[in-house]
Structures are given as C-alpha cells and as structure tokens.
Amino acid sequence: MHGLVNRAIQCFVRDTYGAATWEALAREGDLPLAGFEAMFVYDDAVTDRMLDAAVSVLGRPRDTVLEDLGTYLVSHPNVETLRRLLRFGGETFEEFVESLDDLPRRAALALPELDLPALEVVPEDGRDTELRVACRWPRAGFGHVLVGMLRTLADDYGALVLLDHEGWDGDAEWIRITVMSGAFSTGRPFRLAGSWALP
Amino acid sequence: MTRAAGVTDAAGFDVLMPMHLRVGADGRVIHAGPTLRRIAGDRPVAGRALFDVVEFRRPRGIADMAGLWRRAGQPLVLHWRGPCRTQFKGVAVPADREGGLILNLSFGIALVDAIRDHDLKAGDFAPTDLAVEMLYVLEAKATILDEWRKLNGRLHSARLAAEAQAYTDTLTGLGNRRAMDHVLERLVADGQAFGLVHLDLDFFKAVNDTLGHAAGDHVLQVAAQAMSDVTRAEDTLVRAGGDEFLLILPGQVDGARLRDLSERLIARLQQPIPFAGEMCRISGSAGIAVSHGGDMTVPVILARADEALYAAKAAGRGRAVVYGDRRVAPAMAGAAGQALPRPDPAGTA
Incomplete structure (x- = not known):
C-alpha cells in the first residue's frame, strides 16, 4: 500500500484521538512507532494490521472507523x-x-x-x-x-x-x-x- | 444558444472561446468573450482599438491590422495593456470578407499568474480547455514536492545524527578514532598548522583492577571533562581507545605553550577522584608534536607524538615531552613515583 494511504490513517488517528492513541495503536498493530513515510510503498499487510488495531484500540466498528477516516480526509x-x-x-x-x-x-x-x-x-x-x-x-x-x-x-x-x-x-x-x-x-x-x- | 443559431452567433463563440476578441476591419473591438470581459473589469474593451487593449510581443512588429492579417493562423504572444499585464498566447483568423478578425487567446504558461490576478473559476474556461487539469496537476505536484522536501529534511537530520554518533565515543562524549582520522586528514590536506598532544593516563589499569570498571568509566569521564576544561571549543578531543587520548589543537604550534597546557592537564588528572566512597588516583603522560602546515603526513605526526609520549613515560611518567626537545621536564608533583599516590608497578621511575 502506498505510504500516503498509511500516513493518512496514521494522521487521522493522531489528529482525532491524540498521539498517545496512535502510539497504543502502533504497538497493538506492530507498526512503526514513528509513523509512515508518505513517499514510500509498504506491504499491504501493514495496512490491514493498522485497520484491525484501529478497530480494537478505538473500540468502534470497522465501518464507522472507515467513514470517520473519510470525513477526516476532506475536512481536517x-x-x-x-x-x-x-x-x-x-x-x-x-x-x-x-x-x-x-x-x-x-x-x-x-x-x-x-x-x-x-x-x-x-x-x-x-x-x-x-x-x-x-x-x-x-x-x-x-x-x-x-x-x-x-x-x-x-x-x-x-x-x-x-x-x-x-x-x-x-x-x-x-x-x-x-x-x-x-x-x-x-x-x-x-x-x-x-x-x-x-x- | 438553446436553438440552432449556429456558431456564427456571438453566444456560441462565447461558449467555444470565452477568451476571444472579434475585431472589425477598422481595428476596433466589436465583441469580447466573457472571460476577457471579466479580465477587462471596469474598462470594457468593446469599441476600443485592439492595439490599445493588447500589445503584441511575438512575432515582432505587429502594430496594425495589416500586420496582424499577415500573421493570421500563426502563434502569437501578446499581453494586456493595463495594471495587470497578463500574458496570452493567441491566434488570429479572418472573420469576414471586409477584413475583420477573430483573435482567440489562452493563458499558456502564464496560467498561474492569470488565475491569481483575476480570481478565475473553472467556468471561465471552455469545457474543452485543459487549463483546470493543468492547475490540478500543478497543485498535486506542489503537494508532492512538499512531501519530498519534508522527507529529505527528516533523512538529512537522521544522517547528521548518525554521523555525529559515528564520530563520538559514547562513554566520554569525545571524538573517536574515526573523528581523529577525519580531523587530522583535513588539517594536513588544508596545510593548516596544529599541535597534537598524545595523552596516556597513568595508573588507570590499577583503578580498573582494584575498584572495578564502573570506577574506571567514571575516571575516564572526569579525565575527559578535564581535557575539555583546558582546551578551546575549536580543539578536537579524541579518546583513541582504552586510556589513550589525543588533543588536536589547530594553530597551536608553540611547544612550550603546549607543554604548559599538558602540565596543567596532568596536574588536574592527579587530583584524587572520589567514586563510591573511594578515591581514584591517576596521573597522565603526554607526548607533544607540532605540524607547521602540510610539512608532514598524518602517520608521521602521529609517530612523533607517540615517540614523545614514550620519552615522557621513560622519563618517569607524570611528564609532558615535546618531540625533538632534548630537555626532559621534571615530573609533575615532585619526584616521579614518590609524590604520586600509587607506586609505578613496573618500577620505571
């Protein structure tokens, strides 16, 4: 997956729920703690792990997390x-x-x-x-x-x-x-x- | 234009070419497309002479209708006369048998300036015009360049940190051997004069053996601080390994002054260092060499400092010896071995 996508999800979590939540999510999903580089391409499995971790750490249904992500992308x-x-x-x-x-x-x-x-x-x-x-x-x-x-x-x-x-x-x-x-x-x-x- | 009026109708032309001027044979503007009307603002162009409205840049020499006629069908570069000298690309074609012309314009490469100066909207361009796509690509390019710039900034900082780390002795914070090689090679290559002090701690092994490595590490840190205190910011201090240090002092080539500095340093090192309720007692020996600028290679000056250090040790430790100086200074703190807190195990004194 392109780093832009991963980074967008990372920024969504960080800007909406705070840096501490992002760090908890990164640990949960075994993701780079410092975050993603927008101009690199990452393995698709990393994005899947990130979304699974987001559902678990944010305690919200997957569909809601994704829709909130969409809202964030065009409003923040x-x-x-x-x-x-x-x-x-x-x-x-x-x-x-x-x-x-x-x-x-x-x-x-x-x-x-x-x-x-x-x-x-x-x-x-x-x-x-x-x-x-x-x-x-x-x-x-x-x-x-x-x-x-x-x-x-x-x-x-x-x-x-x-x-x-x-x-x-x-x-x-x-x-x-x-x-x-x-x-x-x-x-x-x-x-x-x-x-x-x-x- | 809801019904088949045909494109001879001005409204039809306005849709196809929102930036066209219809000019009569007399050189007066008959009609301007809606985007040009917007650019003209409160100085409408209809009725004015074409050559008062725009100025032709290329090809050179178009100053009247006859000149423009001769260039019909060719690419033109012109700009608006007025406070905003917006530049255009254009092409003129005959419009009627009487000598009228249609001059159609586009912003070409001046597009960004034009949308900024005139606050144009997507609807100001013909639906077939690629201007909005070009703006989209420019904006996307600016965004991506910005991302690359940020990435480069992060990588650059990381590289600087890694370089600093690669040149640093982690225990003392002084430079390491790599830093030493780098600095010495640069000084020699630049032909700069410098002094070199090769300092060896005396009795350090005894501290390590009797009081443990933690005490040894502490002593090394205190020694490094002492070196930093007696030298200048532009000097390079290196822990070359174990209890061996090098002081590289650009511009310092006076042997007597370097010996002075080394003796002050040795005196500092001889002050007992408290650690965990114990006193660590060490001393130091220094060998000094100077390079007057490009007169010797790095191995030669290192060998000279080493030779002087050997002479200092042989003369009884706690001494500073300048290479080539036959006179060996008396040991610091009185007779070597006697005043020193720990006897020299090898008994060289």
Whole structure:
C-alpha cells in the first residue's frame, strides 16, 4: 500500500484521538512507532494490521472507523490539500460525483504508483437526482471511506444529499447518492489558485 | 444558444472561446468573450482599438491590422495593456470578407499568474480547455514536492545524527578514532598548522583492577571533562581507545605553550577522584608534536607524538615531552613515583 494511504490513517488517528492513541495503536498493530513515510510503498499487510488495531484500540466498528477516516480526509486542516485536489473534480457537487469515474486517473497524474479503487458512476433510470457508485478494490471497506468523504464534500459544496452504503455484492461496494438540493447552503469557498500559487 | 443559431452567433463563440476578441476591419473591438470581459473589469474593451487593449510581443512588429492579417493562423504572444499585464498566447483568423478578425487567446504558461490576478473559476474556461487539469496537476505536484522536501529534511537530520554518533565515543562524549582520522586528514590536506598532544593516563589499569570498571568509566569521564576544561571549543578531543587520548589543537604550534597546557592537564588528572566512597588516583603522560602546515603526513605526526609520549613515560611518567626537545621536564608533583599516590608497578621511575 502506498505510504500516503498509511500516513493518512496514521494522521487521522493522531489528529482525532491524540498521539498517545496512535502510539497504543502502533504497538497493538506492530507498526512503526514513528509513523509512515508518505513517499514510500509498504506491504499491504501493514495496512490491514493498522485497520484491525484501529478497530480494537478505538473500540468502534470497522465501518464507522472507515467513514470517520473519510470525513477526516476532506475536512481536517492538516489534509486541506486533499480537499482542494478533490474540488478540482467539478464546480458543483453533481459535477464532482460524475467525475468520480476519473478519480484514479486524476490520482495517477499526480502519483502514478498510487493505486486507488476503480469507481463507476451509474445513473438511476428516470431519476435525475439519484445515482449509484460502484467501488471496486481488492479490499472491502473503501466504500465507507467514500461515504464519509462524500458526506463531507456535499457540505463543502453546499449540497444537501442522502448517502447510503448498500453493501458488497461480490465484486463491488455500492453507494447510493440522492441529491436533495445542489445549492442548499453557500458551502466553503474554493479558489483555483491555491496557496502554492501565491507569491 | 438553446436553438440552432449556429456558431456564427456571438453566444456560441462565447461558449467555444470565452477568451476571444472579434475585431472589425477598422481595428476596433466589436465583441469580447466573457472571460476577457471579466479580465477587462471596469474598462470594457468593446469599441476600443485592439492595439490599445493588447500589445503584441511575438512575432515582432505587429502594430496594425495589416500586420496582424499577415500573421493570421500563426502563434502569437501578446499581453494586456493595463495594471495587470497578463500574458496570452493567441491566434488570429479572418472573420469576414471586409477584413475583420477573430483573435482567440489562452493563458499558456502564464496560467498561474492569470488565475491569481483575476480570481478565475473553472467556468471561465471552455469545457474543452485543459487549463483546470493543468492547475490540478500543478497543485498535486506542489503537494508532492512538499512531501519530498519534508522527507529529505527528516533523512538529512537522521544522517547528521548518525554521523555525529559515528564520530563520538559514547562513554566520554569525545571524538573517536574515526573523528581523529577525519580531523587530522583535513588539517594536513588544508596545510593548516596544529599541535597534537598524545595523552596516556597513568595508573588507570590499577583503578580498573582494584575498584572495578564502573570506577574506571567514571575516571575516564572526569579525565575527559578535564581535557575539555583546558582546551578551546575549536580543539578536537579524541579518546583513541582504552586510556589513550589525543588533543588536536589547530594553530597551536608553540611547544612550550603546549607543554604548559599538558602540565596543567596532568596536574588536574592527579587530583584524587572520589567514586563510591573511594578515591581514584591517576596521573597522565603526554607526548607533544607540532605540524607547521602540510610539512608532514598524518602517520608521521602521529609517530612523533607517540615517540614523545614514550620519552615522557621513560622519563618517569607524570611528564609532558615535546618531540625533538632534548630537555626532559621534571615530573609533575615532585619526584616521579614518590609524590604520586600509587607506586609505578613496573618500577620505571
């Protein structure tokens, strides 16, 4: 697994529950106490051990841990850059959701070795405001991360949505998205020029 | 543009080319695309002369409509006239039989400056324009560069710590043999003058044997502190192994002064060192050699300091001897062996 993924989970635990919890989790999962390097690639088993340890140390169900991780990824100031990169996907929440198909390709533009789940957006017949997203990855569970991300990004865009993780059907996790209102609130501002572009 | 008005319609052009200027044969701007209208702000361009709105940079010499006509279809570089001299890439094509032109623009490599200066949104670009993807890649690149920079910083700190560790004697905190080789080689290579004191503790083995290794370790630490006290920050102190030390003193080539310093150090070492209710008594012998800068190799100066140390020991310990100096100084603290707390087991005194 790419170090970025491992590091994201590590930062989520550290920033949400504190350094002591991260250290307890690292001991439980036999993980490097100093944490992961974002630019290295680690064995997949390390990520599995980390998630198992997170469930046990945080005392929360796996699905909840993963959804909280998704929320963290697009809302915490320490990972603001990820929220910005995602917002390049579209000007409105609907546009963003439709661009999810492109997410792995977008990620590969930045980091070719970052292996993200394949996402497929399927419109629901006859219903403009409803669609389903199939999430295919060798490891089940990313769908819950995606639900957390989508829920928070909907707020970010100012959209009012219903999200439902419909479960795993053998080759994909399915998420149903119903957009109640695309412009429910003003949301958070987004400018194309990030801090990197400022003099 | 909901119905088939065709692209001859200005609204259609605005969608395809939000950054185009329609210019009449007289050189006046007839219409500007929505993004250019945004850039123009409170100085609308419609009705103004094209050459008052933009200035052509490349190719050189485009100063009128005839000049622009001659360059139709070719890549152009121009910039906006105004407080923000935004740079554009462009291309002009004939728009009508009367001599009008359409000049379509893009930001090219000046994209980042442009979005910053004009606070543009994704909707300000044509849907087919790759500008937003380019911004995405730039932002991703900046993020990843930042990660690499942080990683490099961590690796650099770790390397410095590892290097410092590799050059340090952990017991005394002085340099080790590797540090000695490094410093001596550099001084010799740079042709710098320096003094070298080769110091051997006397009676250290007796302390170790009678009071134990913990006492021995403590004595070594106290001895190291004494060396640090009598030398300067720029001197290098090395524990070369066991009870053997080297003091490398850049710029110190006066034999008498080096002997003075060594004698002061030996006097310090002769002060009893309390440890766990016992008194540890040691002394030291020093051999001194100087290099006047590039006149001898590292092995030669080490051999000279060693030879002087041998002479100091042979003359009765508790002494400092400068290489080449025939006069052997009297032992510190009176007659060797007598005033010294422990008799010399080998009886060389």
